[in-house]
Amino acid sequence: MVGNTRKKTDLNPNNSVDCVIFGFDFEQIKVLLIDRGQNLGNSKNLRALPGNLIYEEEDLDEAAYRVLEELTGIKDIYLEQVGAFGNPNRVNKESDREWLKSIRDEPNARVITAAYYSLVKIDDFVPRAHSFAKKAEWIPLSEIEELAFDHFEILQVAKEKLKQKIKIQPIGFNLLPEKFTLSQLHKLYECIFEKPLDKRNFRRKIQKLNILTNLKEKQRGVPHKPSQLYKFNEENYQLLTQNGYDNFGF
Amino acid sequence: MVGNTRKKTDLNPNNSVDCVIFGFDFEQIKVLLIDRGQNLGNSKNLRALPGNLIYEEEDLDEAAYRVLEELTGIKDIYLEQVGAFGNPNRVNKESDREWLKSIRDEPNARVITAAYYSLVKIDDFVPRAHSFAKKAEWIPLSEIEELAFDHFEILQVAKEKLKQKIKIQPIGFNLLPEKFTLSQLHKLYECIFEKPLDKRNFRRKIQKLNILTNLKEKQRGVPHKPSQLYKFNEENYQLLTQNGYDNFGF
DNA sequence: TTTGAAAGTGTCTAAAAGACAATTTGGCAT
DNA sequence: ATGCCAAATTGTCTTTTAGACACTTTCAAA
Numbered sequence: 001m002v003g004n005t006r007k008k009t010d011l012n013p014n015n016s017v018d019c020v021i022f023g024f025d026f027e028q029i030k031v032l033l034i035d036r037g038q039n040l041g042n043s044k045n046l047r048a049l050p051g052n053l054i055y056e057e058e059d060l061d062e063a064a065y066r067v068l069e070e071l072t073g074i075k076d077i078y079l080e081q082v083g084a085f086g087n088p089n090r091v092n093k094e095s096d097r098e099w100l101k102s103i104r105d106e107p108n109a110r111v112i113t114a115a116y117y118s119l120v121k122i123d124d125f126v127p128r129a130h131s132f133a134k135k136a137e138w139i140p141l142s143e144i145e146e147l148a149f150d151h152f153e154i155l156q157v158a159k160e161k162l163k164q165k166i167k168i169q170p171i172g173f174n175l176l177p178e179k180f181t182l183s184q185l186h187k188l189y190e191c192i193f194e195k196p197l198d199k200r201n202f203r204r205k206i207q208k209l210n211i212l213t214n215l216k217e218k219q220r221g222v223p224h225k226p227s228q229l230y231k232f233n234e235e236n237y238q239l240l241t242q243n244g245y246d247n248f249g250f
Numbered sequence: 251m252v253g254n255t256r257k258k259t260d261l262n263p264n265n266s267v268d269c270v271i272f273g274f275d276f277e278q279i280k281v282l283l284i285d286r287g288q289n290l291g292n293s294k295n296l297r298a299l300p301g302n303l304i305y306e307e308e309d310l311d312e313a314a315y316r317v318l319e320e321l322t323g324i325k326d327i328y329l330e331q332v333g334a335f336g337n338p339n340r341v342n343k344e345s346d347r348e349w350l351k352s353i354r355d356e357p358n359a360r361v362i363t364a365a366y367y368s369l370v371k372i373d374d375f376v377p378r379a380h381s382f383a384k385k386a387e388w389i390p391l392s393e394i395e396e397l398a399f400d401h402f403e404i405l406q407v408a409k410e411k412l413k414q415k416i417k418i419q420p421i422g423f424n425l426l427p428e429k430f431t432l433s434q435l436h437k438l439y440e441c442i443f444e445k446p447l448d449k450r451n452f453r454r455k456i457q458k459l460n461i462l463t464n465l466k467e468k469q470r471g472v473p474h475k476p477s478q479l480y481k482f483n484e485e486n487y488q489l490l491t492q493n494g495y496d497n498f499g500f
Numbered sequence: 501t502t503t504g505a506a507a508g509t510g511t512c513t514a515a516a517a518g519a520c521a522a523t524t525t526g527g528c529a530t
Numbered sequence: 531a532t533g534c535c536a537a538a539t540t541g542t543c544t545t546t547t548a549g550a551c552a553c554t555t556t557c558a559a560a
Binding site for chain 1: 262264265304306307308309310331333334335336337338360362364414418
Binding site: 431432433449450453454469472473474475476477478 | 504505506507508509510
């Protein structure tokens with residue numbers, strides 16, 4: 001549980017975790033990626049998902065939480081496993097080999113990774129004094145075209161899992177601040193589903209679910225009609241789902 | 251790709267695949283489990299999911315297909331990944347340790363497993379001349395209460411994934427023979443969802459989807475009104491989904 | 501020919517989804 | 531003070547889907 005006493009030799013050289021960290025800036029979905037720097041010969045500088053080897057005595061979920069906390073400083077983070085990725089050729093790109101040589105004791109080991117995705121409030125992220133964190137950047141999902149290793153493939157699967165999951169469980173609140181507007185929530189769902197959703201129908205449905213608390217508080221300082229602020233009502237959500245309700249799709 | 255030239259030393263001692271193989275006998279869902287024999291001191295004889303270590307140069311899906319084919323002889327099998335399971339304590343039971351000693355070169359290695367579930371037509375399974383296959387048995391899902399390692403946990407997750415998946419994609423046909431009746435399909439959905447479904451409503455919906463071809467052929471030799479036989483219409487299914495349709499739930 | 505056992509079939513009601521546009525409200529510029 | 535802009539807010543109608551519900555048909559076997 002406590003990482004302080006761990007030595008580098010306690011790392012399992014064959015297994016890692018990689019995390020797709022989703023954020024939302026009220027405009028678009030972003031992903032937190034690592035810039036590995038371009039000091040790698042003349043090969044491409046591809047960004048990578050944050051990740052690391054796991055310790056021999058560490059559970060997979062635990063390792064993912066550790067990597068996320070080391071990177072973002074966030075402790076209570078929404079985490080969901082995407083799956084295991086272990087194509088023997090996942091380390092085919094030259095730039096990836098080079099990079100591994102510079103950071104791993106056994107750069108040629110075959111590594112099978114457990115991929116996770118997590119949902120964070122974008123403002124909670126303040127880069128920590130960690131070797132990786134300084135080079136972390138939020139990149140718009142729509143602009144990501146290629147990543148290191150098999151990370152682009154992982155990202156695609158993570159996106160798909162997120163889409164499916166949010167139809168069943170309203171996990172989107174993890175991407176929003178405590179207080180949010182219906183328009184922000186609406187925009188979030190449009191971004192996740194990658195399609196426009198009718199405003200009135202969206203509002204009707206989400207309000208009917210009764211999982212939002214109206215905070216009787218308005219947005220301030222916006223140059224237009226200020227919006228009501230809401231928060232997620234965890235208790236009502238529990239009540240709703242304990243009877244088997246699972247239709248949060250739009 | 252070809253396993254013939256592989257040596258036991260090419261096995262990756264830290265990573266395995268385990269498969270939840272679902273079958274349906276028109277009455278209930280069954281799972282193909284391995285009986286490890288009781289020659290293990292006085293510890294419990296728990297059944298296990300079929301699985302094995304993967305080869306160093308083998309992809310995870312490939313390994314799962316290999317294990318399934320070695321066991322069942324079935325080549326084109328429906329396969330879906332459940333996820334990675336790597337609790338360091340997954341080999342806590344005494345009987346599991348004993349068993350590993352008898353079959354593994356490195357029985358104490360920490361093993362992270364990629365779990366899969368597969369859907370097979372129960373009659374396609376004919377035990378093969380493979381060490382495991384002889385001891386494979388179809389066990390009713392409802393009777394499984396404890397399994398070796400963390401296999402029971404894997405089974406629970408696999409069940410849940412199957413439930414979710416079948417709401418989105420009509421994968422149930424993989425559990426039925428080429429020709430089947432609407433009653434059989436109905437029963438299958440009841441078994442998977444573990445709840446009764448109204449017969450008329452079920453039929454109305456599935457017929458409306460237009461993914462069944464009526465074979466104009468009847469059941470023979472049943473002591474009651476014989477049923478129409480149908481087959482799954484792959485082409486119509488493609489047409490249906492290419493417009494984004496994904497509501498196969500009941 | 502009777503009986504048993506499962507197959508097959510239709511209607512009504514309620515709920516949900518989908519399409520669609522005008523009004524309100526605050527900040528800001530003039 | 532007035533007018534303007536930008537986004538928030540709100541309701542109705544139609545279509546589709548879900549859910550409840552019971553009797554008739556058909557074959558084989560007794």
